[in-house]
Amino acid sequence: MSASKTSGRDKTGWRVAVLGGGAWGTALALAMLRADHDVRLYARDDETVAAIRDGENPRYLPGIAIEPGIAATSDIGTALTDADCVLAVAPAQALRAMLTTARPHMPKGIPLVLCAKGIERDTGALLSAIVEDMLPGTPIAALSGPSFATDVARGLPTAVVVAAREEALAAELAARFSAQNLRCYSSDDLIGVEIGGALKNVFAIAAGAVTGAGLGASAQAAMVTRGFVELRRIGASFGARPETLMGLSGLGDLLLTCSSTQSRNFAYGLALGQGKPLAGLPLAEGVPTAAIAARIATERGIDAPIITAVSAILDGTITIRQAVTALMTRPLKTETDI
Numbered sequence: 001m002s003a004s005k006t007s008g009r010d011k012t013g014w015r016v017a018v019l020g021g022g023a024w025g026t027a028l029a030l031a032m033l034r035a036d037h038d039v040r041l042y043a044r045d046d047e048t049v050a051a052i053r054d055g056e057n058p059r060y061l062p063g064i065a066i067e068p069g070i071a072a073t074s075d076i077g078t079a080l081t082d083a084d085c086v087l088a089v090a091p092a093q094a095l096r097a098m099l100t101t102a103r104p105h106m107p108k109g110i111p112l113v114l115c116a117k118g119i120e121r122d123t124g125a126l127l128s129a130i131v132e133d134m135l136p137g138t139p140i141a142a143l144s145g146p147s148f149a150t151d152v153a154r155g156l157p158t159a160v161v162v163a164a165r166e167e168a169l170a171a172e173l174a175a176r177f178s179a180q181n182l183r184c185y186s187s188d189d190l191i192g193v194e195i196g197g198a199l200k201n202v203f204a205i206a207a208g209a210v211t212g213a214g215l216g217a218s219a220q221a222a223m224v225t226r227g228f229v230e231l232r233r234i235g236a237s238f239g240a241r242p243e244t245l246m247g248l249s250g251l252g253d254l255l256l257t258c259s260s261t262q263s264r265n266f267a268y269g270l271a272l273g274q275g276k277p278l279a280g281l282p283l284a285e286g287v288p289t290a291a292i293a294a295r296i297a298t299e300r301g302i303d304a305p306i307i308t309a310v311s312a313i314l315d316g317t318i319t320i321r322q323a324v325t326a327l328m329t330r331p332l333k334t335e336t337d338i
């Protein structure tokens with residue numbers, strides 16, 4: 001461990017295990033390196049490990065140079081040995097499988113930081129609930145907010161939020177992860193931060209579909225605004241604090257991913273709206289999350305017509321045009337009636 005000073009904060013470097021060798025895992029490994037940590041990156045395939053060692057991850061982060069210093073490995077035990085902290089960066093639907101592999105090697109009592117954005121499709125579990133189920137007693141945190149992997153990997157200025165139920169843990173992680181161009185806010189609303197990150201993906205797909213179908217900028221703004229109402233309703237049912245959802249993981253991430261083709265969820269929706277093939281597109285976490293969020297809304301009696309429409313469009317049950325007609329002809333109501 002090395003003593004160092006970053007952004008005016010005194011801290012000592014940790015050994016950080018990053019689990020997941022995709023775009024976000026690679027970007028976060030770089031961010032941790034720049035925050036003066038000793039970084040081990042676990043990728044499950046040898047090809048990715050070899051590529052990262054050679055200075056690029058062409059499959060997931062093409063064209064971005066990977067600075068030397070990240071110890072890439074396909075042996076999860078090696079990545080986790082003597083780790084002070086773990087970043088879990090597999091897609092949400094793969095978290096349970098990855099933790100099954102990690103469990104025998106997890107050092108006891110170290111924080112596990114959830115970096116994926118989603119809700120488990122089969123169970124409706126938030127990712128923190130999966131960790132509680134599989135690794136009881138593990139201090140859990142979540143890192144979320146408007147942050148494209150390419151931006152973070154390039155070292156462009158980015159702000160995220162790190163949340164944990166224990167305020168002191170959130171603050172410590174935020175301080176340790178922050179570096180010159182990565183500003184980490186802290187929060188003790190773990191559930192709120194998880195919900196904001198998970199649900200924004202559904203609306204990013206919707207935003208892409210609105211653009212792809214040529215429905216216009218006004219429709220886009222209406223959808224994002226009313227989508228945010230649904231996000232807050234579902235968030236409230238989980239106990240999320242409204243102010244958390246107004247922050248980086250919620251409104252902030254909605255702004256980013258509902259307005260940029262750089263978002264894979266937006267790009268997925270765009271292809272959907274344009275009637276283009278969807279097979280082979282990069283990961284769009286909003287697809288499984290839309291299905292389970294629609295089910296959660298129904299089960300809890302929450303009015304979530306946009307989420308329900310996105311889920312039905314993705315299922316092929318209705319077309320985008322039919323969804324628009326249904327949304328536009330709903331009974332009128334007061335706007336503040338959320």
Ligand SMILES: NC(=O)c1ccc[n+]([C@@H]2O[C@H](COP(=O)([O-])OP(=O)(O)OC[C@H]3O[C@@H](n4cnc5c(N)ncnc54)[C@H](O)[C@@H]3O)[C@@H](O)[C@H]2O)c1
Binds near residue numbers: 150282283
């Ligand atoms: N890419 C971004 O800009 C970004 C930013 C913030 C958050 N996220 C979130 O991070 C999560 C991961 O996204 P990504 O961009 O890295 O996806 P990706 O498709 O680029 O990479 C996913 C990686 O996970 C690995 N993986 C899948 N199943 C696994 C398993 N069972 N065990 C181990 N590894 C497994 C894959 O091999 C791959 O390396 C998603 O939830 C996403 O929403 C992504």
Ligand SMILES: O=P(O)(O)OC[C@H](O)CO
Binds near residue numbers: 266
């Ligand atoms: O490319 P997306 O749509 O998965 O979005 C990536 C991040 O979640 C943006 O904050």
